[in-house]
Amino acid sequence: MKIVTWNCNGALRKKLEEVDSLGADLLLIQECENPESSSGHYRDWAGDYLWLGNDKNKGIGVFPRNGNNVSRLNWYGEFKINAFKRSHRSHSWSTADLKLFLPFKFNDNYTILGVWTKGSDSEVFGYMGQFWKYLQIHDEDLSKPNTLIVGDFNSNAIWDKSDRWWSHSGVIGEIAELDIYSLYHHRKNEDQGSESKPTFYLHRNKNRSYHIDYAFVSEDLLNSSDIEIGSIGDWLPLSDHMPITITISS
Numbered sequence: 001m002k003i004v005t006w007n008c009n010g011a012l013r014k015k016l017e018e019v020d021s022l023g024a025d026l027l028l029i030q031e032c033e034n035p036e037s038s039s040g041h042y043r044d045w046a047g048d049y050l051w052l053g054n055d056k057n058k059g060i061g062v063f064p065r066n067g068n069n070v071s072r073l074n075w076y077g078e079f080k081i082n083a084f085k086r087s088h089r090s091h092s093w094s095t096a097d098l099k100l101f102l103p104f105k106f107n108d109n110y111t112i113l114g115v116w117t118k119g120s121d122s123e124v125f126g127y128m129g130q131f132w133k134y135l136q137i138h139d140e141d142l143s144k145p146n147t148l149i150v151g152d153f154n155s156n157a158i159w160d161k162s163d164r165w166w167s168h169s170g171v172i173g174e175i176a177e178l179d180i181y182s183l184y185h186h187r188k189n190e191d192q193g194s195e196s197k198p199t200f201y202l203h204r205n206k207n208r209s210y211h212i213d214y215a216f217v218s219e220d221l222l223n224s225s226d227i228e229i230g231s232i233g234d235w236l237p238l239s240d241h242m243p244i245t246i247t248i249s250s
Helices: 016-020 040-046 128-142 168-176 183-188
Strands: 002-007 026-032 050-055 058-064 070-072 078-080 092-094 101-106 110-116 147-152 180-182 213-218 225-229 244-248
Touching: 002 110, 002 147, 002 213, 016 040, 026 110, 026 147, 040 058, 050 101, 058 101, 058 110, 078 128, 092 128, 101 128, 110 128, 128 168, 147 244, 168 180, 180 183, 183 213, 183 225, 213 244
Parallel strands: 002 026, 110 147
Antiparallel strands: 002 244, 026 058, 050 058, 070 101, 078 092, 101 110, 147 213, 180 213, 225 244
């Protein structure tokens, strides 16, 4: 079984032939347009898809291929930090406050959380902070066999801050407590922050590359799974991100 996650950098409708060439059973695409609001060809191609976004032109799309199927999981919850002497509205949050996370079932067998973290300079809990908040609510939902967390996290250990408990390395430690691990780092035997293969090229500049897209899998899938990052020669003309292919042997 082959699962591909890719931030397509917009206009997926113009890149269908290339993405089909990956031969995936499941495509999880960030920064794609909503098929419902796009061309008929793209809508027909999308099939029985899932999509989530605040802008019809940019969201997360989940596209099953080859007769496979997906069903949305309607996860919702709230979390509150009770360690402070005085309460403040920033001490609590709900699933609906966080962006963008799309949980679903794949073939009624795999639980998958699609991720495209959002953030801005004005937000303290941007990017990995958004995922940390999500994790506080949904750790039990993710603590099951056959679970994957995949997508564009916009994060790397090189940007850790020592006084921030939701820094990249801290969150990696938290999901490890759930027996969920980065497939790339397991397979390549590399440390977080020392990745030899980038997944993102800022402004498509080959000299400004980072590893910010990930596939995390539950421990039961770790040794039966492999991972491959697309080549810059094939994919940089199409996007600033490289596709990640996760292969799970049955």
